[in-house]
Amino acid sequence: MSSVLLYAAIAVLVLYKVVYQQVRGTLLNRRTLVGMPLLLTAVGGYLTLKALPGASTAELGLLAADLLLLAGLGVLRSTTTTLAERDGTTFQQGSAVTIGLWVLTVAVRIGVIALGAAFGVTGPLTSASIAFTLGVSIAVQNATTYRRIQRRGLPLADRRAAVSR
Numbered sequence: 001m002s003s004v005l006l007y008a009a010i011a012v013l014v015l016y017k018v019v020y021q022q023v024r025g026t027l028l029n030r031r032t033l034v035g036m037p038l039l040l041t042a043v044g045g046y047l048t049l050k051a052l053p054g055a056s057t058a059e060l061g062l063l064a065a066d067l068l069l070l071a072g073l074g075v076l077r078s079t080t081t082t083l084a085e086r087d088g089t090t091f092q093q094g095s096a097v098t099i100g101l102w103v104l105t106v107a108v109r110i111g112v113i114a115l116g117a118a119f120g121v122t123g124p125l126t127s128a129s130i131a132f133t134l135g136v137s138i139a140v141q142n143a144t145t146y147r148r149i150q151r152r153g154l155p156l157a158d159r160r161a162a163v164s165r
Contacts, residue, residue, distance in 0.1 A: 041139060070105060077094075
């Protein structure tokens, strides 16, 4: 029961902090690019490591495939956002395509779990790695966004500006 609550809390946090803010548009800074993926990857990494000792080779293969697919979607999501200078930092805003890619990200994660179940690959690693794989996907998205900011010569504040539109 506690794991279900943890996953629900992670889902709500990710939906608000990442998807909603990307679509609405938000001012970026180093902390916003690193904070969420670091938290998800750390918590998810811990839960994933706890589940590793009992994991089968097939589960490990599914995890690797999941990570590759979600990392690729992270790159794609980044390329669908608009970046502009605002208030001394970079303003990022997603599009309808960004939303579609987020839906696809969730569908891929569910699809990997369903594929595993269809082939009898079920175990604690599959559910324990949800936060980890999401964290990696967002980390790749944000690293791609950071690279785009650097290539365009846009400013990136160390801390959040007082106004976010």
